[in-house]
Amino acid sequence: MEKSWWGFFINFLKCSPSARKEVVAVDGDDANLQAVERRKPGGWKCMPYIIGNETFERVASFGLTANFTVYLVSKYHMKKVAAANLVNVYSGVVNSAPLLGAFISDAYWGRFRTLAYASIASLLGMVVLTITAAIPQLRPASCSPEAEQAGQCAGPTRAQIGILMLSLALMSIGSGGIRPCNLPFGVDQFDMTTESGRRGLASFFNWYYCTSTAAIILAMTLIVYIQSSVSWPVGFGIPAGLMVVSIALFFLGMRLYVYVPAEGSVFSGVAQVCVAAYRKRKLELPAKDDVVEQERMLYDPPTVSHRVMKLPLTLQFSFLNKAAVVCEGDRKEDGTPASSWRLCSVQQIEEVKCLIRILPIWPAGLACFVALSQQWTFVVLQCLQMDRHIGPHFQIPSASVPIVALLALTLFIPVYDQVFIPLARRLTGMESGITVLQRQGAGIVISALSMVVAGLVERMRRNSAVAHGGLYGSSPLPAAWLAPQLVLMGIAEAFNAVGQVEFYNRQFPEHMQTMAGALFNCSLAGGSYLSAILVVAVRKYTTWLKDDNNVNANRLDYFYYLIAVFGVVNTLYFLVAAHFYRYKGLPEVQPKEESEERPAA
Numbered sequence: 001m002e003k004s005w006w007g008f009f010i011n012f013l014k015c016s017p018s019a020r021k022e023v024v025a026v027d028g029d030d031a032n033l034q035a036v037e038r039r040k041p042g043g044w045k046c047m048p049y050i051i052g053n054e055t056f057e058r059v060a061s062f063g064l065t066a067n068f069t070v071y072l073v074s075k076y077h078m079k080k081v082a083a084a085n086l087v088n089v090y091s092g093v094v095n096s097a098p099l100l101g102a103f104i105s106d107a108y109w110g111r112f113r114t115l116a117y118a119s120i121a122s123l124l125g126m127v128v129l130t131i132t133a134a135i136p137q138l139r140p141a142s143c144s145p146e147a148e149q150a151g152q153c154a155g156p157t158r159a160q161i162g163i164l165m166l167s168l169a170l171m172s173i174g175s176g177g178i179r180p181c182n183l184p185f186g187v188d189q190f191d192m193t194t195e196s197g198r199r200g201l202a203s204f205f206n207w208y209y210c211t212s213t214a215a216i217i218l219a220m221t222l223i224v225y226i227q228s229s230v231s232w233p234v235g236f237g238i239p240a241g242l243m244v245v246s247i248a249l250f251f252l253g254m255r256l257y258v259y260v261p262a263e264g265s266v267f268s269g270v271a272q273v274c275v276a277a278y279r280k281r282k283l284e285l286p287a288k289d290d291v292v293e294q295e296r297m298l299y300d301p302p303t304v305s306h307r308v309m310k311l312p313l314t315l316q317f318s319f320l321n322k323a324a325v326v327c328e329g330d331r332k333e334d335g336t337p338a339s340s341w342r343l344c345s346v347q348q349i350e351e352v353k354c355l356i357r358i359l360p361i362w363p364a365g366l367a368c369f370v371a372l373s374q375q376w377t378f379v380v381l382q383c384l385q386m387d388r389h390i391g392p393h394f395q396i397p398s399a400s401v402p403i404v405a406l407l408a409l410t411l412f413i414p415v416y417d418q419v420f421i422p423l424a425r426r427l428t429g430m431e432s433g434i435t436v437l438q439r440q441g442a443g444i445v446i447s448a449l450s451m452v453v454a455g456l457v458e459r460m461r462r463n464s465a466v467a468h469g470g471l472y473g474s475s476p477l478p479a480a481w482l483a484p485q486l487v488l489m490g491i492a493e494a495f496n497a498v499g500q501v502e503f504y505n506r507q508f509p510e511h512m513q514t515m516a517g518a519l520f521n522c523s524l525a526g527g528s529y530l531s532a533i534l535v536v537a538v539r540k541y542t543t544w545l546k547d548d549n550n551v552n553a554n555r556l557d558y559f560y561y562l563i564a565v566f567g568v569v570n571t572l573y574f575l576v577a578a579h580f581y582r583y584k585g586l587p588e589v590q591p592k593e594e595s596e597e598r599p600a601a
Contacts, residue, residue: 443496
């Protein structure tokens with residue numbers, strides 16, 4: 001008798017092998033393949049459920065957080081700078097959590113279970129946040145606009161802050177599981193051994209990013225407008241309801257999915273290489289200066305999957321190569337390692353080297369995200385003091401203005417693909433036009449330029465506001481004056497952020513793709529944390545951000561110029577790090593005289 005849908009769900013969460021099928025390599029040898037029950041990849045049959053889940057989750061999460069700064073200021077009576085800092089910290093936590101989520105997914109739960117639990121946690125967080133908006137007792141008492149402007153409104157109690165933090169913690173847990181797993185889980189549904197599977201995967205990426213961007217734009221327009229102009233409970237309740245739809249869609253596709261089991265933590269492989277190299281640190285490497293001969297003498301079995309690129313041995317970080325030196329007792333009779341902590345393959349060693357090479361590049365992307373994070377905090381506060389009217393009756397919500405950056409990003413990507421790359425290809429002769437590192441560097445430079453423009457616009461806005469009402473005046477300048485800096489931010493993101501995604505996915509070893517996505521989210525987190533630290537430091541050592549409630553009393557333009565200087569310094573660091581970077585899979589360059597003397601194989 002066929003199991004019910006609910007029974008199937010419970011059975012899966014208990015880790016039963018119900019109706020699953022996979023090919024598993026045993027002892028790392030192609031000759032020892034153990035076939036277990038396998039399901040054929042469903043491809044596009046699964047996509048309405050996976051893309052639908054991602055789309056509704058994006059609308060829900062961004063719909064709740066896009067206007068969060070305004071919610072904290074208007075309903076919790078937080079100081080404006082403090083609210084902006086809290087949003088930065090929360091954004092940092094949300095973008096750091098995927099690193100833990102990726103680890104749990106790879107080591108224990110697998111992608112489906114991680115997505116399932118994370119979606120439920122995210123829904124619970126949204127429900128709690130909606131309740132804070134619906135029940136007045138869970139927020140500070142309302143007060144008059146005059147008292148609010150004077151900073152005399154009562155702040156939240158510890159209990160009220162506790163409930164708010166609970167909602168943010170649950171949503172952070174949800175993001176930590178959803179963001180690193182959703183895209184790889186979709187990739188799992190395509191059979192890469194077939195032409196149709198490869199074509200379907202390419203289309204999936206296009207639809208995935210298209211629907212994700214559309215969801216964010218919808219959240220920052222319609223949802224934000226409802227929150228600001230209609231009702232906060234309704235504006236929070238709609239995203240929570242959409243999250244219910246997202247979860248329902250995800251579980252409706254359960255009978256179609258391919259479930260790739262957890263393969264173990266990538267960190268254990270890194271640790272094994274380090275331990276094995278340390279244990280053999282006193283050994284001499286064979287053919288120390290000849291990479292080809294050295295590779296022949298080290299433990300170098302074939303890869304167990306056609307999806308994994310075989311990496312050639314390199315002499316960079318050669319101390320790690322000692323982990324592949326075969327000593328007496330290191331191998332069993334069948335040739336496999338007796339202990340993974342004493343003998344590692346050349347492939348394992350080179351994968352660890354990939355991670356080591358990436359590490360110096362990662363911090364260089366933070367400065368760009370420090371600049372980009374301003375569009376969600378201080379730009380929103382600036383916009384509150386500007387003319388946001390379109391016509392006599394309609395006023396744009398301040399939290400919707402950063403959508404200009406998203407639109408610039410969306411519109412620039414086709415220009416980049418269809419115009420910039422062909423032109424660059426003619427100049428460089430490279431198929432991609434420019435390298436992924438050059439793409440990141442261009443984004444870093446443009447982000448610094450956006451901060452210079454932001455400083456000039458803020459100076460103009462502040463002078464206009466002071467001239468029309470003193471420090472507590474509102475500027476008659478249209479909010480459209482913020483568009484140039486936001487357009488530059490969007491173009492910077494198209495270069496740097498998309499470049500980072502491509503860089504991590506290309507340069508990470510294939511079985512670490514979940515971690516690649518998590519590391520990109522850590523860049524977002526690092527940018528938010530750095531922005532928050534920068535605000536604290538500026539408040540402590542300068543008077544630029546001294547007033548928590550009045551943007552006009554501060555010198556936000558100086559703060560923007562400081563970020564621009566930070567971007568220039570970061571550009572110099574990036575140039576040095578990129579100069580010494582070695583791309584994955586490139587063979588070791590042999591001296592010309594040696595390569596000429598070496599006989600052909």
